[in-house]
Amino acid sequence: MPIDKSLISGSTSLLILKLLSEKEMYGYEMIETLSRRSENVFELKAGTLYPLLHTLVSQGCLTCREEDVSGKTRKYYRITKDGRKLLKQKENEWNQYAEAVSRILNRQGAAYGSV
């Protein structure tokens, strides 16, 4: 089930960097993998993905190379050292944020529960 877009948009680069920290991938493969792993929750649009990928390349967080695979030219992206740094930072931010949100949700839950 796809969820509210605004929830994902801020963390797209985190997800992409995380995927690429495991292995190099081409664009379509990233969308597929994301959708499969999140059980169709994250349906990333290609129109969002490519500008994001190109921005990360321009910032030096990713590098890319082309390869001919069965007649098609595929552009593979790979994470760089700077990219790994950014990933670590984004992961920390996300964990803090998620913890804070769940703390608030849980406390309210507990309060309601105690009434």
Next chain:
Amino acid sequence: MGLSEYLNTLTAQIRCRKAREMVAAELKAHIEDQKEALMASGMTEEEAMAESIRQMGDPVAVGADLDRIHRPRTDWRFLIFVVLLSLISLFVQYQITGTLQEGAAASSFLRHCASTALGLFIMAAVYFMDFTAVGRYSLLCWGILSIYFLYAGLFGMVIAGSRSYAQLTFYLYIPIFSGILYRFRLKGIRGLLQCLTLFAATEILGIWATGVFNVPLFSSIIFLIMTAWAVNRGWFQITGRRTLILIQAVFFLLPAVWFLAEGLKPYQYARLLNSLSFLSGVPGESRSFQAAQALRLLFSCPLWGSSGHSAAEFFSSVHMDYIFIFIVSSYGIGAGAAAAAALLAASFRGIRLSFRTNNELGKMISLGCSCVFIAESVHYILANCGIAVISQTYMPFFSYGLRASVLTYSFCGLLLSVYRYKDVAGEVRQFRTISFPFQRVRREK
């Protein structure tokens, strides 16, 4: 909307024409992948195509997003740095010429101004020229430069037994050979051997034409670094280690064979011993007169401010060969250190650029140009302090003369151009990465 119409609308939003093709190819491959996946799940070809295009999103919005990324960029910091360094260099040359006789001073300073201005003009021209032209026309550039050296060797004026004034121009071969290596990549070991042969021939031409070894020697070391780097990045589709050892062996053995066959002439032997004498730690006597003077002057300098002596009292041709000593003796050791740091900073910015840009040719050009800056700066400063075997040739940005300016500013122009097109130039690596036993490889989980 059909595929080509969609891509046309999308790429029309990207103002920089050079980037369009690269973007279109990537998105087209994506849409086709998507289409195949949808067809596999039971859609007809037309439905699948329409759905893939719909999923890609609004072409105008996506195109506008990509336009923001793919546009020429100016490396303002480096540009400002270059301009500041040029102004400082003009000031230093003005001060140096102040120590010369009246008439000579005015004319030589004006000349330096003119050559700096011409240099800046060349920098602008190279900057706006797309640096990939160096790849496309590398053989043509090689031909023109070789004709120049042939002409210089046949008809150039011989001064003090050599045409050493022409040697700086030899460094222009470095970016040209970046282009040649790039051209011959993907041609395997044969391509590599062709590059090496061409370079060896060029070396011989350079040594014959100029009659000196300095610049050809440094160029061959830099070329060796570039070749090693190209092999390492898989340009020649050969696994690196053995090839690299072979190339290095040839490079270092050839001069050794030559020495054994020819032997050193007595004056060369004396000079070599003299240059190495600083290793003995005995000051003064054994060292060459100029080196001893230079060291004595250096040790008497305060951290900031004038030492009370000018380099011009001890050396002739300060404006070419002893600029660093002049800076230290006139403005203090701190100023000398600052000048050295500025030169190294400029060079390392180029090295950093070669790691940052995605274009393979751009990487190679910035690597080569920065290596020239590093080699010449370090060598010049060491030679000024009396601790280098080979005498100095040129201090980037500071040296007097038209050839020095042309070299400095054309290289700066190339570095700026590589940065300018780093998000635009479409040629990315098109070959498999080869991993080496000595490289750490991240494995897939």
